[in-house]
Amino acid sequence: MNNPLRLLALPRLTPRVLHVWQRNRDVFVKTYRVNFLPPFLEPILYLLSLGFGVGSFIPEIAGVSYAQYIAPALVSISIMNAGFFECTYASYVRMYYQKTYDAIIATPLTIDEVIVGEILWGATRAFINTVIMLPVLFLFGVLDLPWSLFVIPFAFLAGFLFASIGMCFTAMTPGIDTLNLPTFLFITPMFLFSGTFFPLTLLPKFVQYLAVALLPLTHVVTVIRSLTLGTPSPLLPFSLVWLTVATVLVFLLAVNLMKRRLVI
Amino acid sequence: MAPVIEATGLTKRFGDLVAVDHVTFRVEQGEVFGFLGPNGAGKTTTMRMIQCVSPKTEGSLQVFGMEVEGHESEIKRQIGVVPQENNLDPDFTVYKNLLVYARYFDIPLPEAEATIQELLTFVELSEKRDTPIEKLSGGMKRRLILARALINRPRLLILDEPTVGLDPQARHLIWERLREIRNRGNTIVLTTHYLEEAERLCDRLVIMDRGGILVEGPPRELVKRHAGTHVVEADDTPQVRACLDRLGARYEPMGELLQAYTDTPRDVTRALVGECQMGHVAARPATLEDVFLRLTGRKLRE
Ligand SMILES: Nc1ncnc2c1ncn2[C@@H]1O[C@H](COP(=O)(O)OP(=O)(O)OP(=O)(O)O)[C@@H](O)[C@H]1O
Ligand SMILES: [Mg+2]
Numbered sequence: 001m002n003n004p005l006r007l008l009a010l011p012r013l014t015p016r017v018l019h020v021w022q023r024n025r026d027v028f029v030k031t032y033r034v035n036f037l038p039p040f041l042e043p044i045l046y047l048l049s050l051g052f053g054v055g056s057f058i059p060e061i062a063g064v065s066y067a068q069y070i071a072p073a074l075v076s077i078s079i080m081n082a083g084f085f086e087c088t089y090a091s092y093v094r095m096y097y098q099k100t101y102d103a104i105i106a107t108p109l110t111i112d113e114v115i116v117g118e119i120l121w122g123a124t125r126a127f128i129n130t131v132i133m134l135p136v137l138f139l140f141g142v143l144d145l146p147w148s149l150f151v152i153p154f155a156f157l158a159g160f161l162f163a164s165i166g167m168c169f170t171a172m173t174p175g176i177d178t179l180n181l182p183t184f185l186f187i188t189p190m191f192l193f194s195g196t197f198f199p200l201t202l203l204p205k206f207v208q209y210l211a212v213a214l215l216p217l218t219h220v221v222t223v224i225r226s227l228t229l230g231t232p233s234p235l236l237p238f239s240l241v242w243l244t245v246a247t248v249l250v251f252l253l254a255v256n257l258m259k260r261r262l263v264i
Numbered sequence: 265m266a267p268v269i270e271a272t273g274l275t276k277r278f279g280d281l282v283a284v285d286h287v288t289f290r291v292e293q294g295e296v297f298g299f300l301g302p303n304g305a306g307k308t309t310t311m312r313m314i315q316c317v318s319p320k321t322e323g324s325l326q327v328f329g330m331e332v333e334g335h336e337s338e339i340k341r342q343i344g345v346v347p348q349e350n351n352l353d354p355d356f357t358v359y360k361n362l363l364v365y366a367r368y369f370d371i372p373l374p375e376a377e378a379t380i381q382e383l384l385t386f387v388e389l390s391e392k393r394d395t396p397i398e399k400l401s402g403g404m405k406r407r408l409i410l411a412r413a414l415i416n417r418p419r420l421l422i423l424d425e426p427t428v429g430l431d432p433q434a435r436h437l438i439w440e441r442l443r444e445i446r447n448r449g450n451t452i453v454l455t456t457h458y459l460e461e462a463e464r465l466c467d468r469l470v471i472m473d474r475g476g477i478l479v480e481g482p483p484r485e486l487v488k489r490h491a492g493t494h495v496v497e498a499d500d501t502p503q504v505r506a507c508l509d510r511l512g513a514r515y516e517p518m519g520e521l522l523q524a525y526t527d528t529p530r531d532v533t534r535a536l537v538g539e540c541q542m543g544h545v546a547a548r549p550a551t552l553e554d555v556f557l558r559l560t561g562r563k564l565r566e
Contacts, residue, residue, distance in 0.1 A: 014337075019367050026364065027355040099351035105317050106345040107368035107416075108337040264278070264318060 007260075008252040011112035020104065020117020021124065028125075039082075039129035043074050043136050050197070051142070062199060064229060071142040072151075072225035073196035075133055079126040079155050080217055083162030084187060086122035087254075088179050092170050094118075101262065115258045119163045119251065126159020127152070137228075144230035151227050158220045161243065164251040165216070171257035194218040195225075219243050265293050266329045268420055268451045269314060273323035276309050276475075283309040285475035286323065291453055296446050298462045298469030298483075299455040300552075302560050305472040307455040308348055311424050314453065316340055328419070341369065344413030348424035348455075350405050352397045352412070358384070359393045362412055369416040376415070383411040386441065403434035410438065414445070421445060423454040427461060439465060459552040473560045483552050490558060491550035494529035497521045498536055498545045507540035508532075516558065525550065525558075 028035055047067055055066030062069060094100040101114050130152060137143050169182045193203065194217035200208050211218045212235075219239035226232045233239075269291040276284040284306040291297040299307045312318035313325055316336040325332045327339045353361050359380060366376035384390045387407040392400065400408065406426065413421060426442075427435045435458075442465060446452055456462050462469055463483045470480040479486055487493075492514075498504045500522045508515050508524055513532055515524040526532050529547040536545045 016368070016370065019370075022367060023353075023364050026360070030355070098354055099349060100353060102317075102347065102349075103351040103353065103365075104368060106315060106340065106347070107365065108341045108370075109368055110336065 007256045008249065009256055010252065011116055011255045012110065013113055013116055016109050017113045017117045017120065019109065020114050021121050023100075023104075024118070024121040025124070035128075036132060039078055039132040040136060042078065043071075043133045046074050047071065047137070047140055047142070051140075065142075067140065068142045068229065069225075070197055071137050071140070072228040073194075073221050075130055075137070075151060075155070075228070076158070076194075076217060076220045076224050077191055077196065078129045078133060079158045079220065080162045080187070080190070082125040082129045083122040083159040084166040086125045087118060087163040087166030088170050088173075088182070089176065091118050091122075091167065092173065092176050092179060095170070095262075096176070111259055111262050112255060115167065115255050119160060119167055119254065122163025122166065123156050123160035126162065127156040130155035143228050147227045147230045151224055154223060154227070157247065158216075158223075158243070161216055161220075161247040161250060164247065164254040167254035168250060168257055171254065171261045190215050190217040195221050216243065216246055219246075267291060267326075268293050268328060269297075269453065270326045271310075271314075271323065272325075274310070274313065274320055274325050275322035276306070276313060276318070277321045282475050284313070287470075287472070287475075287477050289470055289477065289480065291451060293451055294446070294449050295467040296442070296452040296454065296465050298466035299453070299472060300457075300459065300462055300469055300556060301455075301472035304474075306475040307472060308424055310472075311422055311453070311455060315343065315345055315422060341416065342418055343420045343422060344416060344418035346406075346409050346413045346421070346423040346426050348428070350409060352405060352408060354397050357394050357396055358389060358400070358408055361397065361408065362415060365412050366415050371416065379415060379417075380411075383414055386414070387411045388437065403430045406430060406434070407438070410441065418450065420451045420453065423452065425455055425457065427456070427458065435461070459556055463552045471556060471559055478559050479555075486555050487550050487552055490525075491554040492525040492527045493550055494526055494547055495550045495554055496524040496526060496529050496532045496536070496545065496547045498524075499543070503540060504536065507536060511535055518557070523554070525554070 051067030051070055058066040101111070104114050105111055134143065134148065134151065138145075138148070169179060173179050193207070193211055194215050195211070196217070200211055200218065203211070219242050222233050222235050222239040223243070226236050267290040269289075271290075272288050273286045274284060274288070275282065275286050287310065299310060301307050309318065313320050313332070314327060316327075316332050316339050319333065328342060330339060332339065353364060356364060362380045362383065363376060366379065371379070384393060387410055389404060389407055389411065392404060397405070410426065413423075423442075427438050430438070439461065442452060454465070466483055468480065468482050469486070470477045472478065479490065481489070498521065500517050500520055504522055508522065511532060513524040513526055515522050524532055533545055533547050
C-alpha cells in the first residue's frame with residue numbers, strides 16, 4: 001500500500017454484490033414500521049416549526065417563501081443522514097459486532113462485493129427516504145412539478161456519495177465511539193452551513209469558498225433546490241461536476257480503505 | 265488423485281510476528297485431517313488462508329489443485345466453513361439465516377428450501393426453524409453453523425474448533441454427523457483442543473506449536489511413536505528415578521509425578537512395586553494427550 005494510487009484501485013465485482021444489498025433489505029423490511037416513520041414525520045415537523053413558524057417572520061428569501069426555500073434542504077439532509085449513518089454506525093455494527101462480513105466472505109463473495117453492497121444499500125436508504133418525503137412536501141405545496149421528480153433518481157446518487165463517505169470513516173475508526181467525531185466535526189457543521197437554512201452568501205467570503213470546495217451537502221442542496229424550485233442555480237453545472245468527481249474518488253477510497261482494514 | 269489441499273512452505277506474518285512459519289502438509293480426498301496445538305499456535309491463521317480470506321505471506325498453497333491466489337471465489341464455492349467464533353446473523357431466524365446464506369452461493373430458491381429442510385433435520389433443529397438466533401443455546405448455534413457450512417454441499421469442510429463449549433451429547437451428535445459427511449466421500453479439516461475428539465475423528469493430524477508443525481501422522485501411530493503404548497506414573501523421588509534408569513525406561517517429570525513411556529507396562533510396574541518398593545504406581549494406556557503435552561510442554565500459552 002505504499003503507492004497512494006492503490007487506494008483508488010477499481011473493485012472487482014460480480015452480480016453477487018446484490019446479495020449483500022438483499023440481506024440488508026430483508027432486515028429493513030422485517031422492521032419496516034420503525035423505518036418508514038422518521039422520513040415521513042421529519043419533514044412535517046421541520047416544515048411546521050421552521051418553514052411556517054420561523055418562516056412567518058421571513059416574507060421572502062431568494063425570491064421564494066421560507067418553506068419553499070428549506071424544503072429541498074430537508075430532503076438533502078435526509079439523504080445525507082440516511083447514507084452516512086447507514087454506512088457508519090450500522091455498517092460498523094455489522095462488521096465488528098455481528099461479524100456479518102466474516103460470514104459473507106466465507107462464501108464466493110469477495111470483500112469488495114461486501115463493501116459495495118453496503119454502499120449500495122446506504123444509497124437505497126437515501127432513495128427510500130426521499131420517495132417517502134416528496135409526497136409529503138408536495139402536499140405542503142412547496143415543490144415544483146415535474147422537475148421535482150428528478151430528485152428521486154438523484155437521491156440515489158447523492159446517497160451513494162454520503163454512504164461512501166461514511167464507509168471511509170468506518171474503515172478508519174478505531175472503535176464505534178470515535179464515529180462520533182466525524183458526526184460532530186463534519187456532519188453537524190454541514191447540516192448548518194451548506195446553504196441549507198440560509199443562503200451561503202450571508203457567510204464571510206472565505207467560509208463560502210470552504211463550503212463550496214469541501215462540503216458535499218452544499219452541492220446536493222444546490223442541485224435539489226434547482227429541481228424543487230424549477231429554477232436552475234448558477235452554481236448547478238459546477239455542483240454536478242463536483243459531485244461526480246467526488247463520488248468516484250470517495251467511492252474508490254472507501255472500498256480500498258475497507259480492504260486495507262479487513263484483508264489481514 | 266490430486267490432494268485436496270497442498271501447502272508448501274506456507275507462511276503468514278502479522279508485522280514482526282510469524283503466526284505460521286513455513287508449514288508443509290497435504291490433505292487427501294476423503295480424509296479427516298486435524299490441526300492440534302496450544303493457543304496461538306497458528307491453527308486459525310492456517311484455516312483462514314485455506315478459506316481464501318487471509319492472503320498468505322510466503323510459500324505456496326493449493327486447494328482443489330488451484331493456487332489460492334486468484335481463484336478465491338471458485339475455491340470458496342466448494343468449501344464449507346465452521347468458524348471459531350460464531351457469526352450467525354442475529355437479525356434473522358434459524359431458517360432465514362440458512363436462506364440468506366444459500367443466496368450468497370446463488371442457490372436457486374426451491375433447491376435452497378429443500379436443502380435447508382434436509383439440513384435442519386440433519387442437525388436436529390427442525391423444531392427451532394422460526395426461532396431467532398439469540399434464543400438458541402450455544403450447542404444449537406454450533407449445530408446451526410454446521411448446517412450453514414453444508415448449504416452448498418461442500419467438497420471440503422473446514423471446522424475451527426467445532427465443538428468448543430458443547431455438552432457431551434451435543435459433541436457426540438456433531439462427531440456422528442462429521443463421520444456421515446466423511447463417509448459420503450467429503451474431506452474434512454478441523455482444529456480442536458479436545459484430544460479425544462482428534463483421536464476419534466481424525467485419520468491424520470498435525471500438532472502445531474509457535475507457527476510450525478511438530479509432528480504429523482495418524483493419531484494411533486503418533487501415540488505409539490512418541491509415548492509408547494502405555495504410561496506408568498509414579499511419585500517423583502530419586503529412588504524412582506534410579507529405578508527407572510536401571511530399567512532403561514524413557515521418562516519425564518510431569519508436575520509431582522514421573523511418567524514413564526513404555527510398551528511393557530507390566531514389567532515396569534512390577535519392577536517399581538517389587539524391586540523398588542514404591543507405593544503409588546499407576547499404569548494406563550497412552551493417549552494423544554501424552555504426546556501433545558510431551559511435545560508442546562506444560563507451560564501455559566499466552
Ligand atoms: N489479525 C491478527 N493480527 C495480528 N496478529 C494476529 C492476528 N491473528 C492472529 N494473530 C496472532 O497469530 C498467532 C496465531 O494465532 P491463531 O489465531 O492462528 O492461533 P490458534 O492456533 O488458532 O489459537 P487458538 O487455539 O487460541 O484459537 C497468535 O500469536 C496471534 O496473536
Ligand atoms: Mg484458533
